[in-house]
Every structure is written in structure tokens, then in C-alpha cells.
Amino acid sequence: MSDLPALGWDATLASAYRPFDRADAVPARVLRADRGVCTVLAADGVHRASLAGSLLIGAAADPAGLPCSGDWVVLRRWPDRRLTIEIVLPRRTALIRRTADKDSTGQVLAANMDTVAVVEPMHPTPDDARVERLLALAWESGAQPVIVLSKSDTARHPQAIARQLGELAPGVRVLPASVRTGAGLPELRELVAPGRTLALLGRSGAGKSTLVNALAGTEVMGVQEIRRADGKGRHTTAYRNMVLIPGGGAVIDTPGIRGVGLLETAAGLDRAFADVAELAGHCRFGDCRHDGEPGCAVESALADGTLVPRRLESWRKLQREVAVESGRRAERLAGAAGPDRRRPRR
Structure with a gap:
């Protein structure tokens, strides 16, 4: 028997699972996710389970909704002994990188x-x-x-x-x-x-x-x-x-990462570059670009050696990357929604 609380099962997860609690369902945690099938750990041990159709349909619009290692899921047992993952319970945290495609x-x-x-x-x-x-x-x-x-x-x-x-x-x-x-x-x-x-x-x-x-x-x-x-x-x-x-x-x-793309990580950048973000907050102008504007606290820090040029350039590079990817993501979502084809009222 597995000790789910030792893996992080708590009152919050139990509350999220409660609407799906039924005789043929149990909570489980994903150990490994392969294409269309996952290795999961339930209270009675390790199992292999396929993905429910509803999960696959949802993944067509948002691949991030597929189960991954660490997810808590609702596991359903069928009369023919098949096991399917029906629901991914809400994630407390999630490590998400941008894929290599252009979408x-x-x-x-x-x-x-x-x-x-x-x-x-x-x-x-x-x-x-x-x-x-x-x-x-x-x-x-x-x-x-x-x-x-x-x-x-x-x-x-x-x-x-x-x-x-x-x-x-x-x-x-x-x-x-x-x-x-x-x-x-x-x-x-x-x-x-x-x-x-x-x-x-x-x-x-x-x-x-x-x-x-x-x-x-x-x-x-x-x-x-x-x-x-x-x-x-x-x-x-x-x-x-x-x-x-x-x-x-x-x-x-996780697999070794040769290159990791950032996606919607503005808050993460502010935390990773807390020193630069704090300096930027002391600039005279709220929209300061830190490129010759008067009263720029960032350039003052560069001048007195408090901030090194390499770190500022790294921050700028990642800021540009996040801005570009955020724009692409917005365009993709707008394209997925499609134009409003409703006919005007007469």
C-alpha cells in the first residue's frame, strides 16, 4: 500500500477530488507520462493508465492540460480492468517552458x-x-x-x-x-x-x-x-x-535542457532579476528604457559598479524574448477564436 500523504496528498487536494469521488474512481499521482499513457501511483500500487477522450480533446486546444510527472489525477477503473485518467486536479505549481514550435x-x-x-x-x-x-x-x-x-x-x-x-x-x-x-x-x-x-x-x-x-x-x-x-x-x-x-x-x-524558451514569465523575471527590477523602480520616469534618460537609477548603478553590464544585458534579452512570445501567443489565441461570423440584425 502506498502512503499518499507522504507524496503530498492533503486537505486541499481531497477537497478538489471530492466532486469526482465515486465507487469506480481513486486519486493517483503521475510518476511518468508517455504518449497517450501514464504510469501512476494509487493507494494500492503502481498502474499504467490511458488518457480519457475528454483529456485528449482538451489537449488539442491546450497541450499544457495533459498529465505530467507530479500531477494528481482522477483514476477510473472500468469493468474490463482498463484504467483511464479522467481528470487532472488543479496544480499548485507547474514548471512550464515554451515549446520549440512557432505557436x-x-x-x-x-x-x-x-x-x-x-x-x-x-x-x-x-x-x-x-x-x-x-x-x-x-x-x-x-x-x-x-x-x-x-x-x-x-x-x-x-x-x-x-x-x-x-x-x-x-x-x-x-x-x-x-x-x-x-x-x-x-x-x-x-x-x-x-x-x-x-x-x-x-x-x-x-x-x-x-x-x-x-x-x-x-x-x-x-x-x-x-x-x-x-x-x-x-x-x-x-x-x-x-x-x-x-x-x-x-x-x-527532467530531461537535460539544451535551450529553454520562456513563456509568460514576466513575474518570474522580476523575481530572478530582483536587483534590476528594484533599481528600475527608482528611475525618475515610470517608462524609463534605461538608455540615456535623465534620472535613470539603472544607469547610475552601471556607472558606480553596483550593476554589471552583463547582468543588465541578460535581463534585457529575456525581457525581449518574453515580449515576443507573449505577442505570438496572443495572436494564436485570437486566431483560434476566429472572426465573428454572426450576421448583423435587421
Whole structure:
């Protein structure tokens, strides 16, 4: 028997499930989502379930409505022993990135996590711009972000690197971690305590699957060697998977991300660049573009060294990207609605 409360089942979820409670239905949590079928965990164990027609129809208009790892769902048992997922219960949090197509649709990477760990390896060197981008995604999810600097045993001064990166992440905890030395693992285990879910986000070769194995106490995710020259490797995890932690909660491993597009993440950007947003709030003009206007607090910070040019340019780049994708999404939704073909009254 599975302990659903240890996975985060609480009074709020029970209330959301109550309208669908019937003799042939049970609540379950999605461990893995494949094309048209999911692996789910219910109170009586693990099952494979297909998607109800209503879910598939809804996904045609909004693919983000499909179940993903971490979702709580209504599982229906049929007389012929078939199992179908009928409803995805409301998500508390959701990690959503923009898909690679031109329609500016969203792909849900994980749901109902309490913490999102941006995993960045210390070797060969952390990529500040990538961390900033992933932090914006993490903040937008509604969960609490944390930065995990993996493979800290490869650095001579890991704490110094952590302090330096922490300056780019206001309000975010930075944890150097090493599976070899055990550094940072006690702190990570706190994030997968009973009732809590941790999602890992980072590029291929960052060490996410190795961290999952360490937290689980056994090899549940495959790992591969990476190139020594640049620290990169092929995608080890090709799917999103939620792993149960013995005596604890769960961790969601996501595929290595070569590039992650932002979608409707204005609030996440403000949190990821809280220092820049605060400076912009002190500009003389509310519509200041920070490009030669008088009384610009952002340019003053650049002049006195409080703000470095690279960080401002990173903020501007992501702001432009979000604006473009928001416009595309608005056009797509307007096109889906179609023109008003009603005839005028006579």
C-alpha cells in the first residue's frame, strides 16, 4: 500500500477530488507520462493508465492540460480492468517552458513540486546566463527555487563560487553538492522530506540523475560519462520521471535542457532579476528604457559598479524574448477564436 500523504496528498487536494469521488474512481499521482499513457501511483500500487477522450480533446486546444510527472489525477477503473485518467486536479505549481514550435505553446515539465532546484555543474565553470534563465522559469512555477552547484569536488574553492553565484540570485539558496564527498546531500534530503516534492532542472550532464540516485539510495536513473573538455554529454534522461524517496517524499528528474524558451514569465523575471527590477523602480520616469534618460537609477548603478553590464544585458534579452512570445501567443489565441461570423440584425 502506498502512503499518499507522504507524496503530498492533503486537505486541499481531497477537497478538489471530492466532486469526482465515486465507487469506480481513486486519486493517483503521475510518476511518468508517455504518449497517450501514464504510469501512476494509487493507494494500492503502481498502474499504467490511458488518457480519457475528454483529456485528449482538451489537449488539442491546450497541450499544457495533459498529465505530467507530479500531477494528481482522477483514476477510473472500468469493468474490463482498463484504467483511464479522467481528470487532472488543479496544480499548485507547474514548471512550464515554451515549446520549440512557432505557436508559443507551453510544455509542462513537472507539477506540484515544492522546490525547483536549478542544477549547474561547477566543472568547467557555471554559466551565469543559463542560471538566470532557469531561475526565471523556476520562480514563475510558483515553487521555491534553489541553486545546486553539482560536482563541487571538482572545484578548489566551491564556497567562493557559491557566494559569487549567489550575488546573481537574490533570495535564492545556493548549495554546493557532491555525490562523491556527500557535500550538500543532507540539505537536499530536507527538500524531499515526507510530503515534499523536489524537481531538478538543468542541462544534460549537469548531474541531475546522479543526485536522484544518491537521494534514492540506489540506482534508479541511468547515468553516462561526460566529455572532460567541456563537461557536456548526451541526454541521459529522455523523459520526465518522479522517483519516490524511501522514508520521504519524491524527486522529479527532467530531461537535460539544451535551450529553454520562456513563456509568460514576466513575474518570474522580476523575481530572478530582483536587483534590476528594484533599481528600475527608482528611475525618475515610470517608462524609463534605461538608455540615456535623465534620472535613470539603472544607469547610475552601471556607472558606480553596483550593476554589471552583463547582468543588465541578460535581463534585457529575456525581457525581449518574453515580449515576443507573449505577442505570438496572443495572436494564436485570437486566431483560434476566429472572426465573428454572426450576421448583423435587421
